[in-house]
Amino acid sequence: MLISFDDCTDTVRGLAVMSDLGILSASHDGSLRLWAASGEVLMEMVGHTAIVYSVDSHASGLIVSGSEDRFAKIWK
Secondary structure, three states: OOOOOOOOOOOEEEEEEEOOOEEEEEEOOOEEEEEOOOOOEEEEEEOOOOOEEEEEEOOOOOEEEEEOOOOEEEEO
16 A cells, blocks of 8 residues: 655655554654644644754654754654
8 A cells, every 4th residue: 555645845854653643754844744644644843943854753652853953852
C-alpha cells in the first residue's frame, strides 16, 4: 500500500512513527507535522526558525526535534 502526503510545503528531512497516532515529519519549512494514515494532517508544530532535520517520538507521547537553528526541542 502506498500512502502519499500531499500537504507538505517544502522538502521533508525526517520521518518517525508515533505509535497508534500516525507519522511525524520534519521539514525544511521549520515545521513538524503529525499525519494520520489517511494522509490528513492531525497537528502542525511550529517553533523552529530553520530547517528541521530530525524528529522522533517517545512512548510517553513526547516528541523531540533537532534543527539547523541549533535547538533541540521537546514537544508535549
